[in-house]
Amino acid sequence: MTNTRYDAIPWGDGEQIPGTPFRTVLSPEATDGHVVGIAVDMPPGVRVDEHVHRDEDQICIVLAGRVNVRVGGVESQLEAGAVQVLPRGVPHELWNPDEAPARLIDLYTPPGMEQRFAEAGQSALAEGNDAASGDHYRASDPR
Helix, strand or coil: CCECCCCCCCCCCCEECCCCCEEEEECHHHHCCCCEEEEEEECCCCEEEEECCCCCEEEEEEEECEEEEEECCEEEEEECCCEEEECCCCCEEEECCCCCCEEEEEEEECCCHHHHHHHHHHHHHHCCCCCCCHHHHHHCCCC
């Protein structure tokens, strides 16, 4: 279930993006196409390598656990309650340094990342993999 204008979505719900750890919890339709909300339980030790978004800003909200980020060469540690903007055009990376999962909500504006995540997941599943890897995400990015 993804959010309509007035629905509350409990943690763990949302529309699973097959082949990925992501769940859509706030659909673009619920915001008249302005933003998409993605929830993820980020496993311990997972690292999202440095990359750049050409078209969208990302807002990362840490709900539980800890996540380290590097944005434009500046490294920070985000704990529960922290909010980090990852602007379009600026190189960034993030990782979970802990031994427990971190809970994140990522907001992307404008929407579109959810489609690239879906393409990466579909590609991974078609190859017989359980989940997309960094290569699948890079291949789904048309830049």
